[in-house]
Amino acid sequence: MGRVTRRQRWGAGVVVGLVVAVAGLLWFKPWALWVDETVNEALPSANPSPNPSPNATSPAPTKGAPPSASASRAPSGPVTVAQGSFISHEHATKGVVKVVRLADGTHTLRLEGLDTSNGPDLRVWLSDAPVKEGKAGWDVFDDGKYVNLAKLKGNKGDQNYALPADVDWSAYPSVSIWCDRFDVSFGAAALART
Template sequence: MSRLSRRTVVPALLVLVIVAGIGLSFFQPWKAFTDTTVNEALPTASQSMAGQEMKGKNGMKSGEPSAKDMGPREVAEGNFVSHEHGTSGMARTVRLADGGQVLRLEDLKTSEGPDVRVYLSPRGADAVKAGLGDGAVQLGKLKGNRGNQNYSVPAGTDLSKFRSAVIWCERFSVSFGAADLAPAKG
């Protein structure tokens, strides 16, 4: 009888260990108890612009900077609202002096997750609970669940077509939180 029990128990334990390993790797529950803080400065211009002198039409140095040389300009902003996880902070879209664009997350506080990404969505913050919508643009993996961070927006992207910035979990297809992007004042 003890031999029969051992033949039953050992395979059952082996299956339990395998299922537990798969579950742990999929859900990554330890991330509920960890934080990653990122504090990046707002970029001012691409490296290709660094060190170049401003020149006028005649090739001489110009005393007047062009609009392109004035520095970063805020395009839109909004505060995060929570969806599946508590999320707070601000999202800002910024046009850089060299024409590049970034999504900047400031004072972000959210949960870590197994596969969390940052998106721009054509849907409003409340509507992304049901999905990102056609035409959403992924900007990359979330660098940290706390702090200030920048995400490059692909060249040629028309920011006016996007209504929200979204912290999205790819693995479970849920929004941790989103921010409606309203035109910046000033």
């Protein structure tokens, strides 16, 4: 076996340096800070009852019979039951978050006018941690109970996230745009019942 030359050591160092640089770029994704993803979803509507099959027939109403209770009640539209405004943490964040009860009784978390930075692995979290201003609030949301609702659809615009039926959203008074990669809040909002 021959000796390793200075040129071979230098070449190996360059290869290792390139591998580390590429891995770092893939991990940190710095380009995401300059790429905006805008989502503009309408508030979802929900049918209070399932659609009947095309072959189903409704019984004819009896003449003079009072209308049924379900026919006399008009379905209520979406109702905002809680809301809050985002404050900035790691990145400047603006917008409003709402918990909306739909006509079928389900709940949706709605982000309106969201404007924050993009980043790697951003999530929408419900948390039992209080919303705190400044650096003191950047990393508190994973200290207690939290629910990872979904990956953030876009860093700008209006978007909806269905709240699971088995989650009592009122036990989580805070919403955070959470960077799961670096365990830090980009911005958060305290929910207040309306």
